[in-house]
Amino acid sequence: MAHTVCLSDPTSTPLPALCLECLSCCDLPVTCPYLGVASPDQKGCFPSAPFHGPSFSDHEPVLTQALTSFLPRYLLEQRDVEVNVRDKWDSTPLYYACLCGHEELVLYLLANGARCEANTFDGERCLYGALSDPIRRALRDYKQVTASCRRRDYYDDFLQRLLEQGIHSDVVFVVHGKPFRVHRCVLGARSAYFANMLDTKWKGKSVVVLRHPLINPVAFGALLQYLYTGRLDIGVEHVSDCERLAKQCQLWDLLSDLEAKCEKVSEFVVSKPGTCVKVLTIEPPPADPRLREDMALLADCALPPELRGDLWELPFPCPDGFNSCPDVCFRVAGCSFLCHKAFFCGRSDYFRALLDDHFRESEEPETSGGPPAVTLHGISPDIFTHVLYYVYSDHTELVPCATQALARI
Numbered sequence: 001m002a003h004t005v006c007l008s009d010p011t012s013t014p015l016p017a018l019c020l021e022c023l024s025c026c027d028l029p030v031t032c033p034y035l036g037v038a039s040p041d042q043k044g045c046f047p048s049a050p051f052h053g054p055s056f057s058d059h060e061p062v063l064t065q066a067l068t069s070f071l072p073r074y075l076l077e078q079r080d081v082e083v084n085v086r087d088k089w090d091s092t093p094l095y096y097a098c099l100c101g102h103e104e105l106v107l108y109l110l111a112n113g114a115r116c117e118a119n120t121f122d123g124e125r126c127l128y129g130a131l132s133d134p135i136r137r138a139l140r141d142y143k144q145v146t147a148s149c150r151r152r153d154y155y156d157d158f159l160q161r162l163l164e165q166g167i168h169s170d171v172v173f174v175v176h177g178k179p180f181r182v183h184r185c186v187l188g189a190r191s192a193y194f195a196n197m198l199d200t201k202w203k204g205k206s207v208v209v210l211r212h213p214l215i216n217p218v219a220f221g222a223l224l225q226y227l228y229t230g231r232l233d234i235g236v237e238h239v240s241d242c243e244r245l246a247k248q249c250q251l252w253d254l255l256s257d258l259e260a261k262c263e264k265v266s267e268f269v270v271s272k273p274g275t276c277v278k279v280l281t282i283e284p285p286p287a288d289p290r291l292r293e294d295m296a297l298l299a300d301c302a303l304p305p306e307l308r309g310d311l312w313e314l315p316f317p318c319p320d321g322f323n324s325c326p327d328v329c330f331r332v333a334g335c336s337f338l339c340h341k342a343f344f345c346g347r348s349d350y351f352r353a354l355l356d357d358h359f360r361e362s363e364e365p366e367t368s369g370g371p372p373a374v375t376l377h378g379i380s381p382d383i384f385t386h387v388l389y390y391v392y393s394d395h396t397e398l399v400p401c402a403t404q405a406l407a408r409i
Contacts, residue, residue: 101131155394168342216241296393
């Protein structure tokens with residue numbers, strides 16, 4: 001039988017009500033004036049009004065145990081809070097758990113995807129600040145959790161696979177003999193420099209060879225990781241090479257983030273003798289819209305002219321005449337959407353089967369030299385527009401009548 005409790009300090013603003021599966025696991029006294037216990041037939045959380053009774057110190061151990069055990073589980077498992085979220089001091093929940101000596105919480109956070117790799121800024125901070133030897137041992141024994149046991153963002157996973165596997169890639173960069181299979185549409189949407197080069201100097205090329213001595217293949221791979229995922233991992237010995245590439249490709253946000261992170265790492269290493277940071281990581285802030293907004297440009301380009309309306313009057317950061325290099329055309333009720341197989345196959349099993357010709361529905365190119373066309377039946381252009389934006393940017397604003405139609409796809 002599920003019970004619910006509300007934790008609140010009578011001397012402060014009440015905490016949000018928490019739903020707990022069972023009280024028996026923490027030995028909380030049901031008569032505790034600070035913990036309201038629901039009746040067996042009551043559903044949902046208790047109101048967050050404070051309870052009055054003995055001093056807070058009398059119940060501090062009970063509340064400390066509840067807050068370090070149940071609150072993190074509630075936030076991660078019920079509220080879907082990012083486990084590696086950072087505050088204004090660039091500190092993560094794992095760092096504070098190590099600093100305060102909560103071993104059980106440290107193990108829980110590590111098991112749920114908290115990052116603490118050796119020789120990284122976060123890893124060294126947690127190790128240096130750990131309050132106890134058991135926590136230090138847990139951090140040293142830490143191994144990166146696998147994809148099957150960590151909570152992940154499916155859209156981020158898709159973009160990472162798109163880069164790693166190069167499925168439906170349309171250009172290969174060879175940097176000092178190392179090949180990188182990439183997609184023109186992604187590079188063009190994320191970088192004005194690549195958009196220009198792919199439409200001029202590299203136009204029509206399926207292989208681009210880069211032999212310049214200042215282009216490091218490791219740094220180039222890290223730059224691609226940033227363009228695809230918004231995240232970057234680079235060894236400190238290659239940071240200057242990465243900064244040079246970021247400047248060349250006019251990625252000013254990345255250049256600023258690299259410089260800021262290098263400064264933080266340098267200050268930390270100087271103030272904490274014995275630490276060794278070898279890997280620098282750049283991550284976008286929580287809910288950062290830049291990556292999804294850039295990918296949404298591809299959906300903008302895919303829209304047929306009759307559905308664009310005032311879209312192209314808006315000041316998008318995309319250069320005039322941006323060529324998204326579509327490789328498939330979807331015909332929907334007479335409207336032609338110029339899209340990319342890499343996104344539709346990677347995001348939908350249905351479209352993967354369709355575009356792999358399992359159903360043999362591919363048709364002749366719509367125009368001479370144009371991409372192959374596939375006709376979709378039983379769906380309106382408006383509904384497919386929602387599909388389009390969700391496939392590219394993982395976001396679309398649905399009206400109630402569109403939900404059932406989308407569920408069939």
